[in-house]
Amino acid sequence: MRRAADLLIDTLAAHGVDRVFCVPGESYLSVLDGLAGRADVVAVTARHESGAGFMALADARLAGRPGVAFVSRGPGAMNAAIAVHSAQQDAVPLVLFIGQVERAHRHMGAFQEIDYERVFGAMAKWVVEVRDAARLADTVATALHAAQSGTPGPVVVALPEDMLEDAVDGAAAQPLARPRAGASQDDLRRVAALIAAARRPLLIAGGLLKHEAGRAALQAVAEAFGLPVAAAVRHADLLPNDHPQYAGHLAYGAPAELADAVREADLVLGIGTRLGDVTTQGYAFPAAPRPAQDVVHVWPDAAVVGHIRQLAVGLVADPAVFLADLRAFAPARPAAAHLAWSERLHRVAAGLRRWDGPRDAEDGAVFGAVAQAADRLLDDDAIITIDSGNFGGWVQRLMRFGGGRTMLAPSSGAMGYGVPAAVAASLRCPGRQVVCFVGDGGFLMTGNELATAMQCGARPVLIVADNGSYGTIRMHQEKHFPERVSATALHNPDFAALARTYGALGYAVNHSGEIDAALAAALAARRPAVVAVRTSLQHISAAATIGQLRARAAGARG
Numbered sequence: 001m002r003r004a005a006d007l008l009i010d011t012l013a014a015h016g017v018d019r020v021f022c023v024p025g026e027s028y029l030s031v032l033d034g035l036a037g038r039a040d041v042v043a044v045t046a047r048h049e050s051g052a053g054f055m056a057l058a059d060a061r062l063a064g065r066p067g068v069a070f071v072s073r074g075p076g077a078m079n080a081a082i083a084v085h086s087a088q089q090d091a092v093p094l095v096l097f098i099g100q101v102e103r104a105h106r107h108m109g110a111f112q113e114i115d116y117e118r119v120f121g122a123m124a125k126w127v128v129e130v131r132d133a134a135r136l137a138d139t140v141a142t143a144l145h146a147a148q149s150g151t152p153g154p155v156v157v158a159l160p161e162d163m164l165e166d167a168v169d170g171a172a173a174q175p176l177a178r179p180r181a182g183a184s185q186d187d188l189r190r191v192a193a194l195i196a197a198a199r200r201p202l203l204i205a206g207g208l209l210k211h212e213a214g215r216a217a218l219q220a221v222a223e224a225f226g227l228p229v230a231a232a233v234r235h236a237d238l239l240p241n242d243h244p245q246y247a248g249h250l251a252y253g254a255p256a257e258l259a260d261a262v263r264e265a266d267l268v269l270g271i272g273t274r275l276g277d278v279t280t281q282g283y284a285f286p287a288a289p290r291p292a293q294d295v296v297h298v299w300p301d302a303a304v305v306g307h308i309r310q311l312a313v314g315l316v317a318d319p320a321v322f323l324a325d326l327r328a329f330a331p332a333r334p335a336a337a338h339l340a341w342s343e344r345l346h347r348v349a350a351g352l353r354r355w356d357g358p359r360d361a362e363d364g365a366v367f368g369a370v371a372q373a374a375d376r377l378l379d380d381d382a383i384i385t386i387d388s389g390n391f392g393g394w395v396q397r398l399m400r401f402g403g404g405r406t407m408l409a410p411s412s413g414a415m416g417y418g419v420p421a422a423v424a425a426s427l428r429c430p431g432r433q434v435v436c437f438v439g440d441g442g443f444l445m446t447g448n449e450l451a452t453a454m455q456c457g458a459r460p461v462l463i464v465a466d467n468g469s470y471g472t473i474r475m476h477q478e479k480h481f482p483e484r485v486s487a488t489a490l491h492n493p494d495f496a497a498l499a500r501t502y503g504a505l506g507y508a509v510n511h512s513g514e515i516d517a518a519l520a521a522a523l524a525a526r527r528p529a530v531v532a533v534r535t536s537l538q539h540i541s542a543a544a545t546i547g548q549l550r551a552r553a554a555g556a557r558g
Helices: 004-014 026-035 049-063 075-090 116-120 133-148 185-197 212-225 256-262 319-329 336-352 367-377 391-398 418-428 440-456 471-480 495-502 512-525 546-557
Strands: 019-022 042-045 067-071 094-100 126-129 154-160 201-205 229-231 246-249 267-271 294-299 313-316 383-386 406-408 434-439 461-466 505-509 529-534
Touching: 004 026, 004 133, 019 049, 019 418, 026 042, 026 094, 026 154, 042 440, 049 067, 049 075, 049 094, 049 406, 049 418, 049 440, 067 075, 075 094, 075 116, 075 154, 094 133, 116 126, 116 154, 126 133, 133 154, 185 267, 185 294, 185 313, 185 319, 201 212, 201 336, 212 319, 246 256, 246 336, 256 336, 267 319, 294 319, 367 391, 367 461, 367 512, 383 391, 383 418, 391 434, 418 434, 418 440, 418 461, 434 440, 440 461, 440 495, 461 495, 461 512, 471 546, 495 505, 495 529, 505 512, 512 529
Parallel strands: 019 042, 019 067, 067 094, 094 154, 126 154, 201 229, 201 267, 229 246, 267 294, 294 313, 383 406, 383 434, 434 461, 461 529, 505 529
Antiparallel strands: none
16 A cells, blocks of 8 residues: 555656656645655756746657646646646647645635636646545546647646545556557548649648657658648747758748748648648638638547638548658659749748848847857757747747757747746756747746756756847737837846846847857856847847838828
8 A cells, every 4th residue: 555646656657757847835745745755757846837837848849748747726726827728729748737625625615726627627638636546546647648649738637635645555557558540541542642633732740740750751751742841830840941841930920921932832731730820820821711722631639620621631640640651652753843842932931041131229139140140059959949929030030940950939829938948958858958039028927947947957048038028019019009109118137147146147248249159158158048138129020120010000091
């Protein structure tokens, strides 16, 4: 006989979970006690539950299994909700364990009591409260299975604190077999025939291919069929960006040159992407519900395939398995028309990386200069985390990804992801450079996880775009209410000095000529560092300045 809490940890270990992220709470003290002294499952203590959740999401991406976080009941659970939402939006497997009040006090309005099924039911794939300790191990195995089956996503498991102290018999639950559906031979022939008949086919690749087998299958099919590959939002690392089949990144507000070029496709294959509103530029390409071209959609969940748009072929299948099987139906050599079309799209994508605009303005460095410096100085296998904000547009446009260089970024648009994700990535891959791009707003949401990095031995380099504004919202203000600034201005600390108070290195960059030296020194130090860049607010995005936005608004008014 042993405690339920110990059996829970043993079950996590049996599933290959070697690291969990937490903010400690009294509602799961038994689990914390069980983790003490264990080497096979290490607890990383975050400084905020949102940070713990974001760390778990990044760890899931890199480890190839569900990320795991533990938080306390009530306020802890609410702080972690942002990670649950991001896991759902990004299709990342996450299991969030939440402490719960004693079983005898449930439904009595006890201290910090919450009905988690009602709170998380619309976001999570499954919400369960374990009241019988004898069912705990099996429930944990089912939760881990559910998080990564079908459409990957979040599962929430509530743990009444007294249940964790119950004595239980039995061994740790072992992993449940994951279903991996493939397409039939007839379906594969049909898709291959559609590709052969098309003059301008385009493959849009998404996050479910973001693993070694998925990337390999994607590249093999792209080369065999001569297919251009555009990356779904925040997944520009699926194919090396200098590969002749790479056709660009369909990110937020994709550049007009790219958006116009890909719209000429007469066949779209959406593989491992839900083809949501951002990747499709507001359900415009491929349009919903009636696209202008034939669409093939491959996703491992019948509830997604054909849900919002008409399809030529809809397949419920593992995207990597589908691509590996489709490779056998490739022609002896790619069609000349397909190669010419790929070359054209690749020229457009490569051209977007060429930027020779101003590197400095009166109010600071233009962030494009920072992105170019990082592209030059970072290793080819660097891990780059990107928080949400307009600065990310420069990074996504000017930096090379793929071929070993990894992009970790939330398509959910959640601010605060970047720093915690960088900490988790550095812990998971200690031999690789880990660099985070984050705005001043995002840093002040979760930048306190720099303390976690110092405590746990992580070594991320954090590049802060300090323009004194919630820049993305300011951009929208200038588009819709030009010259009427409200609630977006920020008063910031000295970020380099703040980094030094944590024990990290701090570098202040005030103009573009200082970028290379500061970033090179931060990378060479191999310890946590912050490179704070006084960033031009006037050059508010990679697409326009504030002055240009105001001029356009004035022109629209007549």
